[in-house]
Amino acid sequence: MIENEAVLAQQFEIQGRDFNHAGNISTTIKEILQETGIPPSIIIRTAIATYEAEMNVVMYADKGTLYFSLAPDSIRIKIDDRGTGIKNISLAMKEGYSTATNEYREMGFGAGMGLPNIKKNADKFKISSCPGKGTTLEILFFLNNSEGQ
Amino acid sequence: MNHYFHSVSVDESKCQGRMKCMHICPTEAIRVRGGKAKIDIEKCIDCGECINACPSSAIIPLTDPFGELTKFRHTVAIPSPALYAQFGQKITPGKILNGLKKLGFDDAYDLAFSCGEVSFAIQEYLRENKDSKPLIINTCPTVVRLIQVKYPSLINHITPIDIPREIAGREVKQRKSKQYGLKEKEIGAFYITPCPAKMISIKQPAEKEKSFLDGAISISDIYGPLLSAMENEDNESAHNGSVDNLCILGAGWAMVGGISRTLKLTNSLSVSGLPEILKVFDDIERGKLKHIDFIEAYSCLQGCIGGSLTVENLYISYNKILRLIEELELKKIKNCPDIREVRKKYSKGYFFKEHKLHPRPIKPLNDDLTIAIRKRKEKEKLYKKLPKIDCGACGSPTCLAFAEDVVKNEVSVLDCVFMLPKKLKELSQDLSDLLDKSKSKKNPGHNKKQNKGKGK
Numbered sequence: 001m002i003e004n005e006a007v008l009a010q011q012f013e014i015q016g017r018d019f020n021h022a023g024n025i026s027t028t029i030k031e032i033l034q035e036t037g038i039p040p041s042i043i044i045r046t047a048i049a050t051y052e053a054e055m056n057v058v059m060y061a062d063k064g065t066l067y068f069s070l071a072p073d074s075i076r077i078k079i080d081d082r083g084t085g086i087k088n089i090s091l092a093m094k095e096g097y098s099t100a101t102n103e104y105r106e107m108g109f110g111a112g113m114g115l116p117n118i119k120k121n122a123d124k125f126k127i128s129s130c131p132g133k134g135t136t137l138e139i140l141f142f143l144n145n146s147e148g149q
Numbered sequence: 150m151n152h153y154f155h156s157v158s159v160d161e162s163k164c165q166g167r168m169k170c171m172h173i174c175p176t177e178a179i180r181v182r183g184g185k186a187k188i189d190i191e192k193c194i195d196c197g198e199c200i201n202a203c204p205s206s207a208i209i210p211l212t213d214p215f216g217e218l219t220k221f222r223h224t225v226a227i228p229s230p231a232l233y234a235q236f237g238q239k240i241t242p243g244k245i246l247n248g249l250k251k252l253g254f255d256d257a258y259d260l261a262f263s264c265g266e267v268s269f270a271i272q273e274y275l276r277e278n279k280d281s282k283p284l285i286i287n288t289c290p291t292v293v294r295l296i297q298v299k300y301p302s303l304i305n306h307i308t309p310i311d312i313p314r315e316i317a318g319r320e321v322k323q324r325k326s327k328q329y330g331l332k333e334k335e336i337g338a339f340y341i342t343p344c345p346a347k348m349i350s351i352k353q354p355a356e357k358e359k360s361f362l363d364g365a366i367s368i369s370d371i372y373g374p375l376l377s378a379m380e381n382e383d384n385e386s387a388h389n390g391s392v393d394n395l396c397i398l399g400a401g402w403a404m405v406g407g408i409s410r411t412l413k414l415t416n417s418l419s420v421s422g423l424p425e426i427l428k429v430f431d432d433i434e435r436g437k438l439k440h441i442d443f444i445e446a447y448s449c450l451q452g453c454i455g456g457s458l459t460v461e462n463l464y465i466s467y468n469k470i471l472r473l474i475e476e477l478e479l480k481k482i483k484n485c486p487d488i489r490e491v492r493k494k495y496s497k498g499y500f501f502k503e504h505k506l507h508p509r510p511i512k513p514l515n516d517d518l519t520i521a522i523r524k525r526k527e528k529e530k531l532y533k534k535l536p537k538i539d540c541g542a543c544g545s546p547t548c549l550a551f552a553e554d555v556v557k558n559e560v561s562v563l564d565c566v567f568m569l570p571k572k573l574k575e576l577s578q579d580l581s582d583l584l585d586k587s588k589s590k591k592n593p594g595h596n597k598k599q600n601k602g603k604g605k
Contacts, residue, residue, distance in 0.1 A: 005523070006519055006522060006523070007522070008522045008525055008526055010529075023431065030434075034299075034511060035511075035521070035525055035553075036513055036514060036518060036521040036522055036525055037510075037512075037514070037515070038518075040301040040508060040510060041302070043302065044302035044434060047434055047435065048435060048436055051435040051436075070522060071522075072519045072522065117436070143518070
């Protein structure tokens with residue numbers, strides 16, 4: 001990430017299977033966005049996408065890192081995880097497709113909406129994965145009105 | 150600049166700056182400056198926690214004095230159903246309403262009936278509403294303010310149905326003015342309140358110009374006089390001894406979970422106490438509770454019976470309301486509104502609020518995003534240097550809040566007792582360095598002076 005006077009950059013570590021702290025990062029990011037006066041409609045989209053991405057790491061990876069940066073024109077989120085990766089990305093992007101275990105489904109997760117939901121909320125979304133190694137997500141939100149709608 | 154009316158104020162002559170309120174405030178709205186508590190009106194959500202926490206009784210709830218009654222030609226008391234839970238099992242709602250009349254009100258209106266109407270209206274709305282699930286009940290003004298301030302994205306989840314006390318106020322004014330040939334403004338409708346937050350929703354309603362209620366008198370103020378008024382009464386009229394004329398749906402509004410229980414809404418969730426509400430609201434925001442239809446959320450533990458202006462222990466009150474509901478359920482007597490009438494009124498829009506609710510987000514660090522980002526970074530940097538023990542000695546509730554106050558230029562970093570010695574050490578080091586420098590510089594000059602003097 002670019003170290004820049006005008007950019008607020010923060011890095012968070014996510015531990016796989018750590019359900020206790022799952023959701024904390026999206027809450028922290030939401031607070032940063034509220035304090036800096038980002039419009040509520042963008043905050044909620046960012047919070048949902050971050051939460052889904054965070055949960056994906058908690059459920060399916062060993063660990064991961066979330067890079068957050070806020071610039072005057074955009075919010076960028078990048079998640080690198082080290083875990084099983086995704087074999088068939090286009091299948092994973094389909095609504096309703098899930099590899100979640102029954103336990104996760106019992107917990108209310110694994111409806112196969114995670115990745116499609118991130119894409120739906122983001123202005124730009126990029127995913128790449130290396131099976132057996134891990135997955136990288138890049139999520140972008142625009143802050144100027146013309147693109148941010 | 151918005152000016153918000155608030156239900157609590159600090160009596161500076163009593164405040165000893167003991168910081169109990171500052172530590173308990175759930176939105177970190179209190180600072181202690183110059184030894185006195187100050188409430189930030191933008192952050193305050195009127196929960197009333199500070200009132201109970203203050204050991205000096207310096208935080209005063211703004212409710213109306215009894216004398217307000219004389220301003221009206223005809224006065225009606227509209228007690229919160231929580232009042233019914235304040236006395237022993239034998240003191241029934243009918244007896245309480247009679248007692249209120251003896252205290253000087255011209256009439257007392259049973260709010261449980263309006264609560265029943267609104268319960269049915271909510272049931273109707275739940276059938277129609279498929280979009281913003283779950284629906285959140287709007288009866289607790291603190292919860293409404295919390296959503297406006299901290300969860301603006303959840304505004305559409307708040308029920309658009311008006312609250313029973315407002316509907317009752319409107320009804321009472323219309324009916325009484327017809328009955329006595331008076332103007333509506335000559336009728337004084339007074340809510341008997343379990344909490345100071347309701348006062349706000351009367352003085353400054355969140356979604357309309359003006360409330361239909363004229364004031365609020367606290368349960369704790371009226372408790373003693375009411376008790377003695379009822380003692381004198383004995384068992385005058387027969388209907389006083391029975392609870393049959395109480396609407397079961399209305400009784401449910403006094404406690405958390407009561408609306409869902411009496412309406413038999415199985416797919417609902419009930420939560421009370423602000424820290425717990427935050428957890429539930431976070432989950433709604435994340436989209437985790439879309440399968441839930443209805444949420445009852447009250448800022449006070451166990452609902453309105455836990456309000457800071459109630460008298461009875463809230464768990465005893467909870468027990469009493471629960472027993473009331475059970476008794477009414479068994480008897481199968483439900484003196485409740487006719488659902489067909491409610492449906493008619495509902496389709497005419499009788500229950501809906503006048504205006505839409507708007508968000509009230511907390512002021513950002515700066516209106517200019519670039520500056521706000523810079524300030525947020527400064528805050529983070531300063532926070533790292535602070536002790537993070539949240540001692541509060543600086544007058545801010547946490548080290549993080551202190552860092553924010555510093556970057557907002559409200560206080561100096563030297564107000565931190567841990568930063569002061571550090572800074573002093575740095576300063577004394579600088580000073581001694583400076584002294585050393587000036588000595589070596591000044592010494593020649595000093596000698597000159599001396600020489601001069603000697604020369605003289």
